[in-house]
Amino acid sequence: MKEVPLSSTWGSVVLLLICLVAVNVTAFFIPLRFDLTEERLYTISDGSRKILENLKDPVRINFYYSRNNAELPPNFKTYAQRVEELLEEYETLSNGKILLEIYDPKPDTEEEEWAQKYGIKPITLPSGNAVYFGAIISMLDQEMLLPYFDLRREEFLEYDISQAIQKVSSTTSAKIGLLSSMSLEGGRALIPGMAPREKWVFLSELEKSLKVEILPLTTEEIPDEINLLIVLHPRGFSLRLQYAIDQYVLRGGRIIVLLDPNARIDMTSPANQFGQQPQLASDLPALLKKWGVEYDKTKVAGDHLHASQVNTGRGVMSFPMWMTFRSQSLNQDHPITAQLENVLFVEAGTFRKSADSTSDFTPLLSLSDQSGVIDAFQLRFAAPDQLSREMKVDDEDKALMAITSGIFSTAFPEGQPDKEKNESDDSAAGDDSEEEKSLKHQHLNEAEKRNSILLFSDVDFLSDQFSVQKINFLGQSIIQPTNDNLNLMLNAAEHLSGNEALMSIRSRGRFSRPFIRLLAMQQQAQMRYQEEERQLLSQLDEVQQRLNNLLESAGEKGQKEVILPKEVQQEIEQFREEELQTRRKLREVRKILRQDIEQLGQGLLLLNMLLVPLIVGIIGVVVYRYRTQKRRKTIR
Structure with missing residues (x-):
């Protein structure tokens, strides 16, 4: 057998090291990546590409990142590199329509001064040093601020950037009308000394991409400029307001209706305070009947298969009235729910198609064969374990979210109802009736065209308590979604208002994977x-x-002590x-x-x-045997 010279061996080692260094240097300057995740979470989506293709004027992105701060933790640096690479990919795909500028705002520099002017708030490290990690996106006179790229919102990174680009580049946007019996904008505290009520995160997120107008409950006709009407928890809606909703649907208006047999979040409303018996259910019985839908506001649904883990006084247990739905339980054929991963519904009602209905009824979220219902009033008195035991499983179909479609007829064939009078009207002097405002549109008994209505049987899933987690991080208020509840509602709003590009970005899946088994x-x-x-x-x-x-029986006989047989x-x-x-x-x-x-x-x-060491070992053995056999053949 021939001996291999020592110099040749060392030469091979040196050559191998040179090759490794060359490969790493080349990989550093040529940003090649392979996205092997199931849903390609690290690749720019088609929705973002569509937004970039529709850009008519250049969009400037000023990215401020304290790159040279020596105290940055490793995971922070890794995420910052991910953000920078994503922004560079936007610039590459935009064909010159994205102008990216990267700044390192060091202390007492002009870059730091501009970052502060734009509103990018620094994060203060324990040492006292300030770190900037945000961006300003602008086009012409429109600006959108991203004050801080939070690592905990990594799964929404592309959505946040694309949303900002879409907002500054959009000349017109859809307008959403919102009708609700609850105060979604927050306001002062109901009780002196308590913290003021905060604005719902759902509403804040909706306003980022769409124009939202909160309509008063005295509305008698939905304005024509409303592209989508959201009716959220219509508790105590007047007949005239219901008539306005009815006619809006018949004119072809898009609508989302959210009902609830037991809206927990409504416990804090003024109508349910100060010792009054809480009224937590909402319903639109006359309208639902004409839309071909059955709904019972006195019943709450539960499902043992989708029961959520809750912490009670007796420990953690599965509570079937709080239902967690994974992707396989959602309708994968509809764009609103196709790519959602985790949705939580809390003490929801149920929908089903009416027996005499001619409309089409499409469930988007259905319960399993382990589901049942209980009376809503029981939730106020019974413990979770007792409610779980008392819920009887039935074989009935139940939908928590559905679309009803058809050519609908009015629930008010005689026209607009008379105005409801109150005590002040009866005691007021003057004319017998107030002067009526004439409606802009004539009364319709039936729609001319087919329309669709999206129905939810829960309201609590949109509240901050069941959809997000608010974190105070070094002076910054960070909002972190705990599930896909917000995504579900925002998907629905953007889909029905015609803004589907952002929906396809948001619904790309999650970075965390639960253990389903x-x-x-x-x-x-x-x-x-x-x-x-x-x-x-x-x-x-x-x-x-x-x-x-x-x-x-012993007491009836006058016996004070009873001896059991x-x-x-x-x-x-x-x-x-x-x-x-x-x-x-x-x-x-x-x-x-x-x-x-x-x-x-x-x-x-x-x-x-x-597994990985075993695979590497097997490959090593195979390669070794192959080279050994080849060497023996060469010697022979």
Whole structure:
């Protein structure tokens, strides 16, 4: 066998090192990337490309980043590089329509002064140094500020940038009208000394891309410039306001209606304060009937399969009235829900198509065969575990979100209802009736064209409590979505108002991936636990009733002390033994649950630790054997 000279070996090592350095240097200057994520989360989407293609004038992006600050943590630097690369990709794809300028605002420099003028707020590190990490996007006289690129909003990075570009470049935008019995804009506190009410994040996000006008509840005709009408929790709407909604639909107006049989967020409204019996349900019975939809405002839906984990006084449990829906439960054929990953509905109602309806009814979010309903008033008095036990599973179809389409007829065939009179009208002097304003449009009994109405059976899912998390980070107020609830509603608004490019960007999926199999195991074990517990409590109630009957009969006979018959004592002893056995079974169920979860976790850990080294080892062995065989053939 020939000996390989030592100089040749060292030469090969040096050559290999030179090649590695050359590859790294080339990769640094040539930004090549391969996006291997399932939904291509790190690749600019078609929606952003469409916005760039429609640009008529150049858009300038001034990116301010304290690059040379030595105290930046590694994850911050990595994310900053991701932001910079994404902005450069925008510039490349825009064919000269995006002008990107990158600045490093060092202390006491002109760059820092401009960053402060634009409103980019610095983040103060523990050492006291200021870090700038934001951008200003402008076109002509339009500007959009992105004060801080928060790492926790990484999944919305492309959306935030594209939204800003779309807003500064848009000459016209759709106008949305909003009708609601609740105060969405916030305001002063109802009780002195309390913090003022904050504006809903949903409304703030909607105003970023669309013009929003909150219509008064005294509206008698929806203005023509309203492209989309959102009716949110119509509790106590007057007949005249319902007539205005009815005629708007018949004229071809787009509409989204959100109802709720138990709106938790409405507990804080003035109408439900100061000791009054809270009225939390909303309904539009006359309109729904004409739209071909059945809805019962006294019933709340629940689903054991989609039950959410809630923290009660007795620990964490699956609560079927708070329902978490993954992507496989949402309608994947409709653009509003196609790419959403996680939606939470809280004590929602249900929709179904009316038996005599001729309209088309399309569910976008349906419950499983493990669902049922309970009376809404029970939610105010019963504990979550009791509600979960009392909900009876039925075989009825239930939709929490649906679209009804057709050529609708009016719910007011006699025209606009008479104005409702109050006490002040009765006592006022003067004319017998106020002068009526003539309506701009004539009364319609039936629509000329087919129309579609989007229906939600929950309002709470839009409230800040169930959709976002507010974080104070170094003086900055950061809003972090906890699910896709906001995305769902914003998708619906942008889809129905004709702005679908932004919707396709937002609904691209999530960077976090839940353990679906693990959640399913927990829900199955929880359902088994609740069923056995229900049987146990039923037996307990039966024996307790027999004891009460026995004591009552003894009291009627005037006996102060009751000696239980031997057979009753034996029966009680037998029940105690059954109770002990049942509780032992419950512990066994929980034990099996923990074992299954632990085994799954250990399997995933071993897979992550051993799979990649095993693959590399197998490749190394194959390459080694191939080279050894080739060398032997050469020697021969």
